[in-house]
Amino acid sequence: MQGSDVVGWDVVRWQGALPFAAVGHKARVAEVRKLCAAEAGLGIVGGWVAGNGLAAVVADTRKEIRCLLS
Numbered sequence: 001m002q003g004s005d006v007v008g009w010d011v012v013r014w015q016g017a018l019p020f021a022a023v024g025h026k027a028r029v030a031e032v033r034k035l036c037a038a039e040a041g042l043g044i045v046g047g048w049v050a051g052n053g054l055a056a057v058v059a060d061t062r063k064e065i066r067c068l069l070s
């Protein structure tokens with residue numbers, strides 16, 4: 001492949017793709033979880049609370065749903 005073969009390009013910036021980048025994040029998640037637990041029937045899921053990656057998000061979502069249904 002040569003430079004002349006490239007017909008186009010783009011730069012994609014993924015905003016918020018690394019929710020654990022900030023110091024103190026774990027403590028903030030624990031506080032939000034505590035506040036939500038006080039509201040019956042309220043669950044929160046997603047990368048911000050579970051960590052990056054589908055494995056973390058899916059496992060945490062299953063746990064959250066089990067808690068809501070119990």
Ligand SMILES: Cc1cc2nc3c(=O)[nH]c(=O)nc-3n(C[C@H](O)[C@H](O)[C@H](O)COP(=O)(O)OP(=O)(O)OC[C@H]3O[C@@H](n4cnc5c(N)ncnc54)[C@H](O)[C@@H]3O)c2cc1C
Binds near residue numbers: 047051053054055057
């Ligand atoms: C480029 C890239 C590659 C990745 N590759 C992998 C990989 O190979 N394997 C892996 O395990 N993980 C990968 N990840 C990480 C994974 O995608 C995330 O950890 C996961 O998708 C987070 O799930 P989420 O539900 O928190 O957020 P998202 O999947 O981003 O879902 C949030 C949803 O909320 C919607 N939304 C936002 N604001 C509003 C609003 N105001 N009202 C209504 N809807 C709204 C959005 O449209 C979106 O559909 C990748 C991430 C990126 C950015």
